[in-house]
Amino acid sequence: xxxxxxxxxxxxxxxxxxxxxxxxxxxxxxxxxxxxxxxxxxxxxxxxxxxxxxxxxxxxxxxxxxxxxxxxxxxxxxxxxxxxxxxxxxxxxxxxxxxxxxxxxxxxxxxxxxxxxxxxxxxxxxxxxxxxxxxxxxxxxxxxxxxxxxxxxxxxxxxxxxxxxxxxxxxxxxxxxxxxxxxxxxxxxxxxxxxxxxxxxxxxxxxxxxxxxxxxxxxxxxxxxxxxxxxxxxxxxxxxxxxxxxxxxxxxxxxxxxxxxxxxxxxxxxxxxxxxxxxxx
Amino acid sequence: xxxxxxxxxxxxxxxxxxxxxxxxxxxxxxxxxxxxxxxxxxxxxxxxxxxxxxxxxxxxxxxxxxxxxxxxxxxxxxxxxxxxxxxxxxxxxxxxxxxxxxxxxxxxxxxxxxxxxxxxxxxxxxxxxxxxxxxxxxxxxxxxxxxxxxxxxxxxxxxxxxxxxxxxxxxxxxxxxxxxxxxxxxxxxxxxxxxxxxxxxxxxxxxxxxxxxxxxxxxxxxxxxxxxxxxxxxxxxxxxxxxxxxxxxxxxxxxxxxxxxxxxxxxxxxxxxxxxxxxxxxxxxxxxxxxxxxxxxxxxxxxxxxxxxxxxxxxxxxxxxxxxxxxxxxxxxxxxxxxxxxxxxxxxxxxxxxxxxxxxxxxxxxxxxxxxxxxxxxxxxxxxxxxxxxxxxxxxxxxxxxxxxxxxxxxxxxxxxxxxxxxxxxxxxxxxxxxxxxxxxxxxxxxxxxxxxxxxxxxxxxxxxxxxxxxxxxxxxxxxxxxxxxxxxxxxxxxxxxxxxxxxxxxxxxxxxxxxxxxxxxxxxxxxxxxxxxxxxxxxxxxxxxxxxxxxxxxxxxxxxxxxxxxxxxxxxxxxxxxxxxxxxxxxxxxxxxxxxxxxxxxxxxxxxxxxxxxxxxxxxxxxxxxxxxxxxxxxxxxxxxxxxxxxxxxx
Numbered sequence: 001x002x003x004x005x006x007x008x009x010x011x012x013x014x015x016x017x018x019x020x021x022x023x024x025x026x027x028x029x030x031x032x033x034x035x036x037x038x039x040x041x042x043x044x045x046x047x048x049x050x051x052x053x054x055x056x057x058x059x060x061x062x063x064x065x066x067x068x069x070x071x072x073x074x075x076x077x078x079x080x081x082x083x084x085x086x087x088x089x090x091x092x093x094x095x096x097x098x099x100x101x102x103x104x105x106x107x108x109x110x111x112x113x114x115x116x117x118x119x120x121x122x123x124x125x126x127x128x129x130x131x132x133x134x135x136x137x138x139x140x141x142x143x144x145x146x147x148x149x150x151x152x153x154x155x156x157x158x159x160x161x162x163x164x165x166x167x168x169x170x171x172x173x174x175x176x177x178x179x180x181x182x183x184x185x186x187x188x189x190x191x192x193x194x195x196x197x198x199x200x201x202x203x204x205x206x207x208x209x210x211x212x213x214x215x216x217x218x219x220x221x222x223x224x225x226x227x228x229x230x231x232x233x234x235x236x237x238x239x240x241x242x243x244x245x246x247x248x249x250x251x252x253x254x255x256x257x258x259x260x261x262x263x264x265x266x267x268x269x270x271x272x273x274x275x276x277x278x279x280x281x
Numbered sequence: 282x283x284x285x286x287x288x289x290x291x292x293x294x295x296x297x298x299x300x301x302x303x304x305x306x307x308x309x310x311x312x313x314x315x316x317x318x319x320x321x322x323x324x325x326x327x328x329x330x331x332x333x334x335x336x337x338x339x340x341x342x343x344x345x346x347x348x349x350x351x352x353x354x355x356x357x358x359x360x361x362x363x364x365x366x367x368x369x370x371x372x373x374x375x376x377x378x379x380x381x382x383x384x385x386x387x388x389x390x391x392x393x394x395x396x397x398x399x400x401x402x403x404x405x406x407x408x409x410x411x412x413x414x415x416x417x418x419x420x421x422x423x424x425x426x427x428x429x430x431x432x433x434x435x436x437x438x439x440x441x442x443x444x445x446x447x448x449x450x451x452x453x454x455x456x457x458x459x460x461x462x463x464x465x466x467x468x469x470x471x472x473x474x475x476x477x478x479x480x481x482x483x484x485x486x487x488x489x490x491x492x493x494x495x496x497x498x499x500x501x502x503x504x505x506x507x508x509x510x511x512x513x514x515x516x517x518x519x520x521x522x523x524x525x526x527x528x529x530x531x532x533x534x535x536x537x538x539x540x541x542x543x544x545x546x547x548x549x550x551x552x553x554x555x556x557x558x559x560x561x562x563x564x565x566x567x568x569x570x571x572x573x574x575x576x577x578x579x580x581x582x583x584x585x586x587x588x589x590x591x592x593x594x595x596x597x598x599x600x601x602x603x604x605x606x607x608x609x610x611x612x613x614x615x616x617x618x619x620x621x622x623x624x625x626x627x628x629x630x631x632x633x634x635x636x637x638x639x640x641x642x643x644x645x646x647x648x649x650x651x652x653x654x655x656x657x658x659x660x661x662x663x664x665x666x667x668x669x670x671x672x673x674x675x676x677x678x679x680x681x682x683x684x685x686x687x688x689x690x691x692x693x694x695x696x697x698x699x700x701x702x703x704x705x706x707x708x709x710x711x712x713x714x715x716x717x718x719x720x721x722x723x724x725x726x727x728x729x730x731x732x733x734x735x736x737x738x739x740x741x742x743x744x745x746x747x748x749x750x751x752x753x754x755x756x757x758x759x760x761x762x763x764x765x766x767x768x769x770x771x772x773x774x775x776x777x778x779x780x781x782x783x784x785x786x787x788x789x790x791x792x793x794x795x796x797x798x799x800x801x802x803x804x805x806x807x808x809x810x811x812x813x814x815x816x817x818x819x820x821x822x823x824x825x826x827x828x829x830x831x832x833x834x835x836x837x838x839x840x841x842x843x844x845x846x847x848x849x850x851x852x853x854x855x856x857x858x859x860x861x862x863x864x865x866x867x868x869x870x871x872x873x874x875x876x877x878x879x880x881x882x883x884x885x886x887x888x889x890x891x892x893x894x895x896x897x898x899x900x901x902x903x904x905x906x907x908x909x910x911x912x913x914x915x916x917x918x919x920x921x922x923x924x925x926x927x928x929x930x931x932x933x
Contacts, residue, residue: 065889088868088871088872089869089870089871089891090868090869181870182866182868182911182912182913182914183866183867183868183912183914184865184866184912184913185912186911189913191923192922192927214911262872265872265909266875266876267876267878
């Protein structure tokens, strides 16, 4: 933390950044909140610890439009989100200074967040400066997905239908997701109306499936959608199921390699073709 | 207000034998969108089209659904019918009730029901179709010809005579191709060089032809009318602008061990050499694998003796981009390496040569100066066996196809042989003699009857080298049913015609199809013999399949006429069914550009943002970007979400 503060001061003094996006103590709740630190502002209340669960990348497109150059504090998962943003031209690397922090896991309600168990990179894959330990990459287990896959289709449908029925279509999952940024979301389109706006099971199912498919091969598993869901729908499960499929087919985990274009939007001659090979389920 | 006319085709009995067309009409004409419905025996016929035109005039229909065969067959027919009556041609939609219904459904009741569903869906869809305007794009009226053999030269000369610029790209140091290597040509026995070199010179001197030798096509971008082709000139180490072609360098070069490709490897030449005496251009090239200056930094004699100071040892490959509107591919063929025929001793026995090597051995510009001597000991061969179909018509070992030219050139070889060695005896081992060209059969008869060639029907089993330097050819004479063997001084293998080694790579660059053998595929085997699947790319010569000189010249001229008729227009009309970006919905993620196979998507400014833009001339309307765009900011004109959605929700 000391080193991070020192580096940020240095960046401000050298005029390399105009603002730094990080975490600040929130005395009101005893937690932390996302905060923009500007030059000559105190960095004393800047923190980084297990409470810093928020993905800051979602704020970046707005900030880079306002400030010339923005420093950003990144956990491993946030860094993976950032890769997607860079590949999809949401942000240009020249607009940011990435401050990667070796993350030892973050907490929800005092317990380690579930997403940290299968974390692909504890250090941001994009980092101009690295702080703290850099752990080695782990192979994912996708344990939760495999549990669901063991269910019969009927059981599985019941499992999800019970959750989807509770969805109130607040779209918090969409708003918090850095990769959900369409100018006009498919859920808001009127002609043709792809998804009924009312919160009923069929329309809710449609929404969650489309959301998950739009994130296939792009979702970096920051887990924010699931965290913010007021109905506690296990949204990461859908994302992880697709992440697992992409990993099995292409050996890729989204966001772990800087500048890597998601495998589902590029065609390589040696791409696996399970349909042609007759291995499709 | 949409007023749809519905026309159901019987297609003779193709549709009507399974589908109750009258019931289809009766069921659909009550749909609120339908203002007119009719059936007819052949909608594609003139009376059939007139039905549509009359309904447009009299029943004021403004949308048309034709239920018939595949739109690939007749959509343009019906679009024209609409356009003739002043209706936008993109307001017609076709329901395929033949291939997708009557041909594949056994039960007439089910077929009729399916036909009703298929047509109803198109009625729902056509209401949402928008009128589209054809897109005009400007055209570069210059052509690229790839390959400087006789087909390419002919194509280039014809296009140039049509007053259009041509760039003729040839990978070797001279134009002329295979024909330059031949001695005399069938069926008239005129000297190949004598009839070819005037054309080579004409091409070199033509103001509209730019010849680029030692050059290869590296990349092809763009589309018909506007190709962008990257051409690389290899390092030749000789400045073509300065060189006066005196060939002193060639005489003085001490390295004389370079296998001479022009003489089919039968002789060697200097490391700096003009490929053959009549080469166009007559500029030498240094072989960097043999030149001692380039390999060991020694020697450099050529640079010292060159009166024009044209030798440049630090030459490097140079690339540039040329803009052309059409491309003629005339890359020719190569002779199959007979090495796989170990039983014939191809590549192993010095006096078992290929057809092309025999041409060189009897040529006055060849390694023996025109005296036929066998390569091993220089002896004049008194008995020669010509083996036909080596690699051709032999699926088990090489190729199933017939190489087409060998029957004729072998007959010619026997005559040339007789002229060189009047007391010699030629034998020909053949399967069938194929001589269907004009005066070809007479030519073969002349070889047999007047020039004493002995034709033995049968395949050669084995060739063995004897102690006395002769070659024992084991074959058969199936006409008398007897195994025979001939002790020959020399054997000539009519080795198969094969596509060039890099034929597939070039095809992939050009986006043209090729067959299992690697020959380029024409757009239609009968009706579009020089066109390809890629608009603006044409074929000429043996790259499309084995061909003799007359056929290659014909195809060169045919390709040229296609190019000239393309260039007769000032602009090109391309289909308006291409992708369109709604910039207000586009987030600028440019994922679409990753999936675009045609590099048709670029970035552009839109207010404060950057968004995707489709280059209309490049877009082929494949729809990959449409499917990829999560924000649905891209629409494929003619296949909008509205149209597809209506089609889907109208499914029962």
